[in-house]
Amino acid sequence: MLTEEEKNAGLVGRIIPINIEEQMKTAYIDYSMSVIVSRALPDVRDGLKPVHRRILYDMSAELNLYSDRPTRKSARIVGDVLGKFHPHGDVSVYDAMVRLAQDWSMRYPLVDGQGNFGSMDGDSPAAMRYTEARMKKITDEVMADIDKETVDWTLNFDDTIPEPTVLPTKIPLLLVNGASGIAVGMATNMAPHNLGEVVDACCAYVDNPDIECEELLKYVKAPDFPTGGIIYGYEGVREALLTGRGRVVMRARTEIEHTASGRECIVITEIPYMVNKAEMIKKIADMINEKKIEGISYINDESDRNGLRIIVILKHDAVASVVLNTLYKNTPLQTVFPVNNIALVNGRPQLLNLRDLVKHFVNHRHDVVVRRTRFELRKAEERLHIVLGLLIAQDNIDEIVHIIRSSQTPDAAKQTMIQRFGLSDIQASAIIEMRLRALTGLEHGKLVAERDELEKQIAHLKEVLANVGMQLEIVKQELLEVKEKYGDERRTEIVYASEEFNPEDFYADDDMVITISHMGYIKRTPLAEYRTQNRGGVGAKGSATRDEDFIEHIYTATMHNTMLFFTEKGRCYWLKVYEIPEGTRSSKGRAIQNVIQIEPDDKVRAYIHVKRLDDADYVNSHYIVMCTKEGVIKKTLLEAYSRPRQNGVNAIVIREGDQLLEAKLTSGSAEIMIAARGGKAIRFNETTVRPIGRVGAGVRGISLEEGDKVVGMICIEPDSKQDVLVLSENGYGKRTDLEEYRITNRGGKGVKTINITEKTGDLISIQAVTDDNDLMIINRSGLTIRTAVSQIRMAGRATQGVRIINLREGDAIASVMAVPHADEEETSAATDETAGQTAVEAPDAENGAQDATTETTETTPEK
Known part of the structure; x- marks a missing residue:
């Protein structure tokens, strides 16, 4: 409300109360629309923003800087554009013009720059007073027919000079050069394409306006960047072309x-x-x-x-x-180009796919052709009208001359001729201004020929205006001419591959030792870091563990193998070897709970590695055989474990008081041996174990005496020629021929496999080995020894064996693993120096951890 003083001051009617919220909303909308329409987004028809359109128009119409004219100072061009059309600062105009001249920014540059226009290193261009510019030859096609009423015009910012609202370009600039801009609440980022491909797509649309976007992909295969490179993967490209949004992966x-x-x-x-x-x-x-x-x-x-x-x-x-x-x-070296095809359609921003872009450009060219034809028809008719008047004058030249000579003024002569010959005012004016040379016979012949030509032209133009098919054919022919003149080969190669990285590409397929400690610490270490010693050696420091921790499992694999972890609670988890944290031979490793999502009170007990889980034939012809400490055995097809899940799956139902001990990969016909701590082992054929599903408890594998537990299981494939190696916890072991163990029924008590005494200690491990193996032994204190299996003599089934490793007082063996044997010469050298290293090829995934080939490399001794 107004106070009395305000009313008395005569302010009534001069103050308008306005809601500030509504005012800010209105003002911001006006601002945002100004940015969207007049600055940041390109027009779908000519593919240009206002600043680019004004630069090109000023260079052509105002400064006459066509491709066949001399260059002119950039400062002159920028000043002219600023003063006449674009009052937004000289830097914005110059930067826009510079980008139009950079052949690494524009697929088809529109400005021919002379001087320093920047570089791919991000160098700034020279100041505008030093550089010069003119239009490129291709830009002549962009400006062609602009003087034939082909586009709409508007007045400039101060209403003194008309400027075009769009250019009548024959080049589909929005597709071939792309565009980028940030408006208010929206942005655009359009990729450049190959001119020849885009023209072919436009011609296909002209031939069939109902063509689907999918069919246009046969012509416009993908973006074509000015810097070349490689488009890696096609799904993102396809999505961008079909929807207007997508991610194009670019590689060097x-x-x-x-x-x-x-x-x-x-x-x-x-x-x-x-x-x-x-x-x-x-x-x-x-x-x-x-x-x-x-x-x-x-x-x-x-x-x-x-x-x-x-x-x-x-x-x-x-x-x-x-x-x-x-x-x-x-x-x-690899980046992503995020495609976002937003452009102005009838002044409104729209998201456009490939078909939309082609359609709008063809419609624009159609409109230009129609308007140009109307203009040419009108000009031809006007000229024919004058030519007919001139021919009348020539046919009656004596009378015309008499009328002109006898008239007091030109207007009087015009009126007399109009009345005498029925001429129009325009015809009469043309006759008055006719030169005397037009009276010659040659000029008369030219006028007759021009009349005939004009009549043919008018008839043709009228036919074009009456026939849409002819109009579209003209559009098509002009596009093909443009392709013939300026089309070039594609620069960017398309690689039809997945856009996603394959992590295996970043890791060489090296041999690794995977170690898992009793308290659940895991690491991978290059196999070459472990040294080879003779039987009876003391061993080298293998892993730094806590006082109460010790290494419990050791396995060999390669970086690209897929590993299956089986926990004592009967769950299965998947990992690639390269996903396991790397550590040195003496490092502790990383808690396995931080690598795979297992329960805090669970432990990894078994590991299987395969090369591929997506090979249907392989996963349907191999099995996983599991064994628990209580002697339960289970056989399941590998296919049941071929679909990795981050949280793991149940592999076997574990009864109370039991836990999973071992899991092996088999072919379905292996000989299975299960050994107990008390020194007995049972042998039976895998075919006697019926395969069951992933969710199941299994069947009895060995009957144990009270207090006894299973220490291991081996699966020996037919014709593998492997021996049975057993090792006691005090370091005694031996090799025995498999045939010394008679085949019994599954579920029996088994036969003696080692003579257990106080000196040997209980049985700790059973392994399937050949002379091509070394034995990797890790004891509870973390010391390791690697010895050749060939140095362990063959012995009878019931003997106690020989000493394999000298243990310090109170120590005991924690884990045993058969690994490929090192070369004799290298082993000998390593023994002499007590420090040789060997790099060993990991076991073939299809044959499990038992079969392997050996490859040695010379290395320097460790100090």
């Missing part, structure tokens, strides 16, 4: 070469679109210095005027493919 183009010294190097010749080369190299160098990327010696930029070339020199022991995939994952 690389080759593996060798230097003069023979070292491998990665040569980068093309990088992803919009990636700053200098920043990319700096990031790679920083990651090398910070040890985040291994295997690279140094990186060097050898780019010159002939093209881009970046050299990445590798270390001698580096695997090029592994380093390259690591670079793809961690550096801009």
Whole structure:
């Protein structure tokens, strides 16, 4: 309400109360629409934002800077655009013009720049007073027919000069050059494409306006970036073209070469679109210095005027493919182009797929052709009208001359001719202005020929205007002419592969030792770190554990193997070897609860590794045989475990007081042996165990005496020629021929496998071995020893064996594993120096942990 003083002051009617919330809402909407329509988003018809459209129009119509004219200072162009059309700051105009001239930013540059217009390294262009510019030849096609009333016009910001609202481009600029911009509440990011492919798609749409977007993908296969590179994976591309939104994965183009010294190097010749080369190299160098990327010696930029070339020199022991995939994952050598096709359609922003973009451009060109035809028809009719008047004058030239000579003024002469010959005012004016040379016979012939030509042209133009099919055919033919003139080969290669990384690509398939401690610590260590010693050695420090902890399981595998973990509660979990934390031979490892999601009171008891779980034939022809401490055995098809789950699955139902002890991969016809702590073992054929489903408890494998427990199970495949090796907890062991164990029925008590005495201690392990194996032994204190199985003599089934490892007082063996045997020479050298190292090829996944081939490499002795 107004106070009395305000009323008295005469303010009534001059103050309008306004709700500030409504005012802010209205003002912000006006601002946002101004940004969307007049600044940030391109028009779907010509693919240009207002600043680009004004630059090109000013260069053509105002400054006459066509491709065949001399260049002019950029400052002159920017000043003209600022003063006439775009009052938004000289930097915005100059930057926009510079980008139109950069061949690494635009697939088809529209401005021909002379001078320093920046670089792929992110260098700024020279100041506008130093550079010059003009239009490119292709830009002539963008501006063609603009003077033929083909587009709508509006007045500039101060209503003094008309400017076009859209350009009559013959080039589908929005598709071939793309666009990017951030408006208010929305943004656009459109990828460039190949001109030839886009023209083919437009022609296909002209031929069949009902064509589906899916069919247009036959023509426009994928974006085509000016910097080349590789599009990795097609699903994101397909989604972007079909919906208007998608993720296009871009990779640098690389080759593996060798230097003069023979070292491998990665040569980068093309990088992803919009990636700053200098920043990319700096990031790679920083990651090398910070040890985040291994295997690279140094990186060097050898780019010159002939093209881009970046050299990445590798270390001698580096695997090029592994380093390259690591670079793809961690550096801009692989980036994602997020497609978001938003453009202005009739002044409103819309999300557009490939078909929408093609349709709107073809419709625009159709409209341009129709308007141009109308303009040309009108001009032809106007000219024909004058030519007919001139022919009348020539036919009656004497009378015309008499009328002109006898008239006091030109207007009087015009009126007399109009009355005498029925001419129009325009015709009469043309006759008055006719030169004397038009009276010659040659000029008369030219007028007759021009009349005939104009009549034919008018008839044709009228036919075009009456026939939509002819109009569209003109659109098509002009597009094909553009393709013929400016079309080029695709620069960006399409690799039809998954966009997702395959983690295996980042790890060489090296041999590893997997160790799991009694308290549940796990790690992977290169197998070559473990030394070989003679039988009876004391052993080397193998793992740092707590006083109350000790190593309980040790296995060999390769980095790309899939591992199945079976816990004592009967659950199964999956891991790739490279997902296990790496540690040195003496490190403790990482708590397995932090690697796989097992219960706090559960422990991993068995491990199986296979190369692939997606091979249907393989998983349906192999089995997993499990054994518990109470002598229960279960056989299940591997296929039941071929679908990994993060939280694991139940593998066997464990009865109260029991726990899972062992799990083996078999072919279905193996000989199974189960050994008990008291020194007895049972042998039976796997075929006597009926396979059951994953959810089940199993059947009796061995009958145990009171207080006895199962210590291990082995599965020996037919023709494997493996012996049975048993080891007691005090370090005594032996090898025995499998045939010394008679085949009995499943569920029996078994026969003696080692003579248990106070000196030997209880049975601790049973292994299936050959002379091609070494024995890896880890005791409770963490000491390890590796000895050749061939040094352990064959002995009878009921003997106590020989001493395999010397144990310190109070120590005992914790875990035993058969691993491939090292080469004799190397083993001998390692023994002499007490420190040789061997790299051993991991067992073949299909044959379990028993079968393996050996490969040795020479290494320096450990100190």
